[in-house]
Amino acid sequence: KYEKIWLLFGIGSLVVFLLVLGYGAFWQGTHPQSHGITIDPNNIESNEAFKPENLGLTQVEEDKYILNIAASAFYYDLGKDEDGNAVRHIRVPKGSTVLFQVASKDVVHGFNVAGTNVNMMVEPGYISSLETVMKNPGTYTIVCNEYCGIGHHMMYATLEVY
Ligand code: CUA
16 A cells, blocks of 8 residues: 555656656747847837847957847848948957847747857847857857748848957
């Protein structure tokens, strides 16, 4: 009789443990890295970081940069260069600390700097942010890795560490 109770208790604990584990994985896998920073997806420009003039790369200290990106189907807006052309290529010196901040104007997008630890889900309503040191020189492709519609594969840009 006691054996049965202990067996049930054991199975019960195991189920609870698996639920907690599953919930934790689900939570981490489906929420942006920065919690609690909300933004109006219909008006991301209301946030200073996502005003058109603040999009793209900004140097804030000798070796520190902020990269603000507005994601929408099917485009990463990295601001404009001096000639008014859309920026598609970002360059930072080796060893730079880069704070990536990405917001979506419409649906869920991904933001993955292929070959680095920069990999975020960009949910409308939240600012996804991640700070990292770009240690290895090279040209990295920034890709959307959440299926967002017919032009999903066209969402990319490049990041060069020199
Ligand atoms: Cu944006 Cu896939």
